[in-house]
Amino acid sequence: MSSIATNEKIPNNVSLASDRRLQRALEEWQPNFRKWWVEMGPDGFQEHDVWLRTAISADSDGWAHFDYVKMPDYRWGIFLADPVQDRTIGFGDDMGKPAWQEVPGEHRNALRRLIVTQGDTEPASVEQQRQLGLTCPSLYDLRNLFQVNVEEGRHLWAMVYLLHSHFGRDGREEAEALLERRSGNADNPRILGAFNAPMLDWLSFFMFTYFTDRDGKYQLLALAESAFDPLSRTTRFMLTEEAHHMFVGETGVQRVVERTAQHMRDQKDVEPRSVGLIDLPMVQRYINYWFSISLDLFGGEISSNAAQYFASGLKGRAHEERYDDHVALDPSFEMLVPKDGALVREAVPMRTAMNEVLRTSYVEDCQRGVDKWNKTIAELGVPFELTLPSSRFNRQVGLYAGLHFAPDGRALGAAEWEAKRGEFLPTDEDRAFLGSIMSRAVTEPGKMAHWIAAPKKGIKGKPVEFEYVRHD
Ligand SMILES: [Fe+2]
Numbered sequence: 001m002s003s004i005a006t007n008e009k010i011p012n013n014v015s016l017a018s019d020r021r022l023q024r025a026l027e028e029w030q031p032n033f034r035k036w037w038v039e040m041g042p043d044g045f046q047e048h049d050v051w052l053r054t055a056i057s058a059d060s061d062g063w064a065h066f067d068y069v070k071m072p073d074y075r076w077g078i079f080l081a082d083p084v085q086d087r088t089i090g091f092g093d094d095m096g097k098p099a100w101q102e103v104p105g106e107h108r109n110a111l112r113r114l115i116v117t118q119g120d121t122e123p124a125s126v127e128q129q130r131q132l133g134l135t136c137p138s139l140y141d142l143r144n145l146f147q148v149n150v151e152e153g154r155h156l157w158a159m160v161y162l163l164h165s166h167f168g169r170d171g172r173e174e175a176e177a178l179l180e181r182r183s184g185n186a187d188n189p190r191i192l193g194a195f196n197a198p199m200l201d202w203l204s205f206f207m208f209t210y211f212t213d214r215d216g217k218y219q220l221l222a223l224a225e226s227a228f229d230p231l232s233r234t235t236r237f238m239l240t241e242e243a244h245h246m247f248v249g250e251t252g253v254q255r256v257v258e259r260t261a262q263h264m265r266d267q268k269d270v271e272p273r274s275v276g277l278i279d280l281p282m283v284q285r286y287i288n289y290w291f292s293i294s295l296d297l298f299g300g301e302i303s304s305n306a307a308q309y310f311a312s313g314l315k316g317r318a319h320e321e322r323y324d325d326h327v328a329l330d331p332s333f334e335m336l337v338p339k340d341g342a343l344v345r346e347a348v349p350m351r352t353a354m355n356e357v358l359r360t361s362y363v364e365d366c367q368r369g370v371d372k373w374n375k376t377i378a379e380l381g382v383p384f385e386l387t388l389p390s391s392r393f394n395r396q397v398g399l400y401a402g403l404h405f406a407p408d409g410r411a412l413g414a415a416e417w418e419a420k421r422g423e424f425l426p427t428d429e430d431r432a433f434l435g436s437i438m439s440r441a442v443t444e445p446g447k448m449a450h451w452i453a454a455p456k457k458g459i460k461g462k463p464v465e466f467e468y469v470r471h472d
């Protein structure tokens, strides 16, 4: 177990004090980060005491501490998972050689790009979600939102540590730029499209933490395999925190469908929407939207970049150890490729299909939550089934971009797509409806907004009625 310094200005388990230059550089970045947090973090709750988990080590048990803290005083730290003794590269052309402790010159640009792209999503999501607290369905949910937000802030720290410690001057410049880009800003937007739309309602927040944070999980799993050992150790610890974010999404959607299905069981003749509940076809439209834009985050189905990353050991597959062949030079991967108006089964070289391999693992993982949501609906005796749309549906990136497919994967003409869009994807009416039922914050301890069921239990042994967020 590496030693932990929690009393320093920047809590860390990377012996920051032994590298004065690095420590000074990060301590100079720290006030800029805090300024960004106060400006762009949760709107209206910076003076509240929030019952939050803070990472205090990377130990598998006892890595977190729970207590009330005002968010600007949150102790954002730098924690890497413990090193694996004599770790070797687990895939690609250099398989079996020692993992890198320093950045090889020839991979410097590609690695920096991977780290900056990952790092940019972390503050972006905080910016997207900054208004959500004002319409929270309960103190429990408000606390979970802020937990996700502060940890995305810590993930930014994780990436900035790598930039500062391994990329010299351009790394420091990238760290500054990560605080300057703004979600949705026309002149200086966040890097990835999905991170530039504001998040105005809690159904979207739950979908985001279920589907988009899960994209994050798969990117982190792929980077955890990296030959660049500091990146591997950083992302391995981030995954520990990420699990809670996806829990928030999975249980959030589950509680929405539970509330609606209860109503459908008890009052069959009363439309859920007419009594301020989120109807299940609308939940389906939100799944369709968030799943499809999250699929885009994996990149094109056929990608020479992905092949290059794999060949050079920068980015592997999720759980690389579960594959037999870690070199992946000979085999091919079959996919449906659009050709002359039809879908043709084609075999492409495995390495160029690595984005699709990762996306396929992701889709399987997504299905598990949908199954649980359906179980909730079925247990309440309601005949309705939620589904994941086809991976071809509503794609803006890759082979299927610019083409039209129904959620079941059928090809559609442009006119038919336009006519059905409102069945497939959230509409202005849906958004206005959500705005109307989520117009104020529910902040009495233990109370829930009308449109969502209470959680089964509270956080870390506290009851659901616990005052998770308070103001004196
Ligand atoms: Fe994150």
Ligand SMILES: [Fe+2]
Binding pocket: 148, 152, 213, 216, 242, 245
């Ligand atoms: Fe996350």
